[in-house]
Amino acid sequence: MCQKLCGNDSNYDGEPGEAGSSRRRFLAAGASALGAAAAFSTPAAAMGRAEHEDDMPHGTGAPHRRYILRGGAVLSMDPNVGDFAQGDVLVQGKKIIAVGPHLHAPGAEIIDATGTIVMPGFVDTHHHQYQTALRSFLSDGLLANDGLPHGAKNYLDTIHFTLTPVFRPRDAFLAILASSLSQLDAGVTTVVDTSQVGHTPEHTDAVIHGLQESGRRALFVYSPGAGPGNIFPNDLDRIQSQYFSSTDQLLTLAMGGEVFDPAWRDTWAIGRQHGLPIVTHLVGSIGQGTLIEQIESEGLMGPDLEFIHASAISEASWQAIADSGANVSIAAPIEMTMRHGMPPIQAALDHGVQPALSTDVECTMTADFFTQMRTVFTLQRALINERALSGETDLPELLTCRDVIRLATVEGARVAGLSHKVGTLTPGKEADILLLRADAINVAPLNNVPGAVVTLMDRSNVDTVIVAGSIRKWRGKLVGVNFGRLRAGLEASRDYLLDAAGVERVLF
Known part of the structure; x- marks a missing residue:
């Protein structure tokens, strides 16, 4: 995890994938540009425990380590487990052992959860994490130059086609690590990483190592990049055997099969031959509105597909998604601000499709899940309320706060193919758990648990x-992270990227 990144380059000897590996293949060239390129966190042995870690339990996540989260308001999101105004969660190793009130657990260390809401971690089902050094760079931009007003400043031209091609492996590594840690800090314990920066095998390795070092759960979407070194998808066998040979790890693998690529059918076939889920963007406002109908006519729909956005698509397309069991990920704030089309939350629900939520790109919008949940909650209710005010009476139900949390946890885990591991506080599942302060000044007094969260x-x-049972943030602070060094690396990476692409940074 991130604590392996010590404050000297000597920890970077060896080939990627080996125990205690460096990141030599992709950090060696020009590492001085980032100073000590790997020095983004410092282990407790080197710097002493931070003050906020003084009372933190040691060794969490180890196989026989037991502790109990005692006395919080438990929102399990599992109807068979239930919720508890004051409940406990018993964890051993990486698994949840029991959930309920007044659990008896001799020998288990007690973690006081009084004043908190205890719930599953959030699951982000679509995030281009490699763009972290470009945060807010395109805050006012649209998706594409679609020939309509305002399209000159857009994502495809600026980020995808101009800045992405100049990324080096170490730029990708830094961004992935920083974004992963930032989302951990915000309670997003799982991500579907759609980092479309696989220019070379070294770039792909860099993304995977950034995910590994962060210590959080991720579905890595193997994706193409740009430039002459791009060998996608021919590197799939190597990365699958090198990094994903075990199912008992935090990282799993998916295939990026973008339908705007003329070779998407071949890519899907390769992914399916390898038993991988397939992740693709689908945006009707840029000409993909009826594409699902074509895919269905060729017999290629299935429950192994994740369609990102699914905005402005046809009625027949929605029916095909519902009939096939395909999955949908909605990034509502991005879709509204970047002109993807109206976020299809109600269209999905009308067809019995339960969408997951996602953050998309930090060059335009924050990646925290409170923003995602509140946006979907207010949008869906605004749309239905407006219909009610217009005189309609046969209306869909309004989303509740619990509904939205379910999209952010249960449905997110399902869309990521991880329902058997996470998404609910269920005995036997892995312990991806949040403690949210309900006694803070912006929440107290606590009157409604789902309402407080959303x-x-x-x-x-x-x-x-x-x-997975391991404490990654404790009492408001990430564990073992030297953010000063990480920030300096990101700033140096940003400066390089803008200079290499000939793009000006306009601070105001």
């Missing part, structure tokens, strides 16, 4: 974050 909280309420 309508009141923000990332400042994320007190403790646990991934």
Whole structure:
């Protein structure tokens, strides 16, 4: 995990994938540009425990390590488990052992959860994490130059075609690590990483190592990049055997099969031959509105597909998605601000499709899940309320706060293919758990648990974050992270990227 990144380059000897590996293949060239290129966190042995870690339990996540989260308001998201105004969660190793009130667990260390909401970690089903050094660079931009007003400043021209091709492996590594840690800090314990920066095998390795070092759960979407070194998808066998040979790890693998690529059919076939889920963008406002109908006519629809956005698509397309069991990921704030089309939350629900939520690109919008949940909650209710005010009476149900949390946890885990591991606080599942402060000034007094999470909280309420039983954030601070060094690396990476692409940074 991230604590392996020590404050000297000697920890970077060896080939990627080996125990204690460096990142030599992709950090060696020009590492001085980032100073000590790998020095983004410092282990406790080197710097002493931070003050906020003084009372933190040691060795969490180890096979026989037992602890109990005691006395919080438990929102399990599992109807068979239930919720508890004051409940406990018993964890051993990386698994949840029991959930309920007044659990008896002799020998288990007690973690006081009083004043917190204890719930599953959030799941982000679509995030281009490699763009972290470009945060807010395109805050006012649209998706594409679609020939309509305002399209000159757009994502495809600026980020995808101009800046992405100049990324080096170490730029990708830094961005992936920083974004992963930032989302952990905000309670997003799982990500579907759609980092479309696989220019070379070294770039792909860099992304995977960034995910590994962060210590959080991820579905890595193997994707093409740009430039002469791009060998996608011919590197699939290597990365699958090198990094994904075990199913008992935090990282799993998916195939990026973008339908705007003329070779998408071949890519899908390769992914399916390898038993991988397939992830693709689908945006009707840029000419893909009826593409699902074609895919269905060729017999290629299936439950192994994740369609990102699915905005402005046809009625027949929605029916095909529903009939096939295909999955949908909605990034509502991005879709509204970048002109993807109206986020299809109601279209999905009308067809019995339960969408997951996602953050998309930090060059335009924040990647915290309180923003995602609140946006979907207010949007769906605004649309239905407006219909009611217009005189309609046969209306869909309004989303509740619990519904939205379910999209952010249960449905996210399902779309990522990880329902058997995470998404609910269920005995036998892995312990991806949040403690959210409900006694903070922006929430207290606590009157409704789902309502507090969706309508009141923000990332400042994320007190403790646990991934596979291991504490990654404790009492409001990430564990073992030297953010000063990481920030300096990101700033140097940003400066390089803009200079290499000939793009000006306009601070105001």
